[in-house]
Amino acid sequence: MYILGIETSCDETGVAIYHSQRGLIHHLLYSQIEMHSEYGGVVPELASRDHIRKLIPLVKQLLLESELTKTDITAIAYTAGPGLMGALLVGAATAQSLAFAWNIPTVVVHHMEGHLLAPMLEENPPEFPFVALLISGGHTLLVKVASVGNYVLLGESLDDAAGEAFDKTAKLLGLNYPGGVKLSELAKFGQTRFRFPRPMTDRPGLDFSFSGLKTFALNTFQNSEKTHQDKADIALAFQNAVADTLAIKCRRALQQTGLKILVVAGGVSANSQIRTTLTEMLEKENGQIFFPRPEFCTDNGAMIAYAGYQRFLFGETQNLEIFARPRWAMSEL
Numbered sequence: 001m002y003i004l005g006i007e008t009s010c011d012e013t014g015v016a017i018y019h020s021q022r023g024l025i026h027h028l029l030y031s032q033i034e035m036h037s038e039y040g041g042v043v044p045e046l047a048s049r050d051h052i053r054k055l056i057p058l059v060k061q062l063l064l065e066s067e068l069t070k071t072d073i074t075a076i077a078y079t080a081g082p083g084l085m086g087a088l089l090v091g092a093a094t095a096q097s098l099a100f101a102w103n104i105p106t107v108v109v110h111h112m113e114g115h116l117l118a119p120m121l122e123e124n125p126p127e128f129p130f131v132a133l134l135i136s137g138g139h140t141l142l143v144k145v146a147s148v149g150n151y152v153l154l155g156e157s158l159d160d161a162a163g164e165a166f167d168k169t170a171k172l173l174g175l176n177y178p179g180g181v182k183l184s185e186l187a188k189f190g191q192t193r194f195r196f197p198r199p200m201t202d203r204p205g206l207d208f209s210f211s212g213l214k215t216f217a218l219n220t221f222q223n224s225e226k227t228h229q230d231k232a233d234i235a236l237a238f239q240n241a242v243a244d245t246l247a248i249k250c251r252r253a254l255q256q257t258g259l260k261i262l263v264v265a266g267g268v269s270a271n272s273q274i275r276t277t278l279t280e281m282l283e284k285e286n287g288q289i290f291f292p293r294p295e296f297c298t299d300n301g302a303m304i305a306y307a308g309y310q311r312f313l314f315g316e317t318q319n320l321e322i323f324a325r326p327r328w329a330m331s332e333l
């Protein structure tokens with residue numbers, strides 16, 4: 001059984017084909033970074049229009065390079081939310097139109113479930129149950145995962161998501177979109193000079209708050225000479241604070257649940273320092289840690305095809321309804 005996956009929730013057009021026995025067959029990604037960087041961030045209207053331009057040609061190329069035809073596809077999975085309304089509608093309408101033309105069902109996928117299941121595409125996937133840390137541009141979630149679809153929210157960000165904090169801090173240091181990656185590159189040149197707080201780690205609980213770090217970075221920056229070295233040192237201090245905070249909360253979540261496996265996914269999990277800090281923490285705790293490969297940390301079609309396949313197995317298929325939900329809590333799954 002071949003499942004076509006379509007991701008268009010934000011600024012990447014991703015498509016992929018997953019096979020029930022053969023696993024991931026192929027995936028393609030078109031990133032809109034270049035187009036949005038002129039504006040310093042994602043422009044929703046431009047994002048939707050670009051998805052319209054790129055999606056069908058990408059699906060054609062995907063089938064061709066996979067040596068498959070439309071008749072091989074059993075169902076089409078698409079990201080139905082959360083994300084930008086216009087961008088989601090392009091994926092949903094295209095998926096439904098193709099499904100109507102090919103006479104097959106669609107499967108709606110929650111974007112964060114896609115991220116959560118992305119490590120399952122790796123050669124050595126985690127075994128259930130585990131704790132998942134999902135760190136993306138819009139969400140920071142700690143979730144107890146008993147099995148596919150069986151999620152208990154343990155903690156979340158009360159203000160900025162981890163990725164959002166990276167992006168905003170990058171902006172105030174004068175770095176362009178996409179800020180997270182740029183900030184982490186700058187941090188490589190940083191020296192340990194400043195110490196930022198580890199927010200909400202001095203009290204019990206598994207929620208996060210990252211907006212204060214941004215303010216801390218701004219104040220430190222304004223009180224500095226604003227040289228390249230100052231910026232790099234601030235970037236490093238910020239990144240250290242986020243990495244340590246995530247590690248403290250993850251250790252707490254593992255202790256609280258009695259679990260020994262941590263899965264980390266979402267765009268920010270591509271950050272090498274965060275990967276290292278969390279890996280070291282798990283080593284100390286005698287636990288195991290799993291990440292997607294870096295290209296499947298950020299948005300992609302492969303995770304949607306895989307999550308769609310899992311939902312298809314639950315019998316969750318749709319007929320003609322175009323389903324798009326910009327706001328959609330994972331707890332509703």
Ligand code: KG4
Nearest residue numbers: 136137138163180266267268270271298299
């Ligand atoms: O998961 P994702 O691709 O999209 C959403 O679902 O939001 O995550 C994007 C977020 C952005 O905030 C981006 O700055 C951040 O992930 N990000 C990073 C890195 N790569 C992407 N943050 C820190 N370090 C990175 N290497």
Ligand code: ZN
Nearest residue numbers: 136267298299
């Ligand atoms: Zn994402």
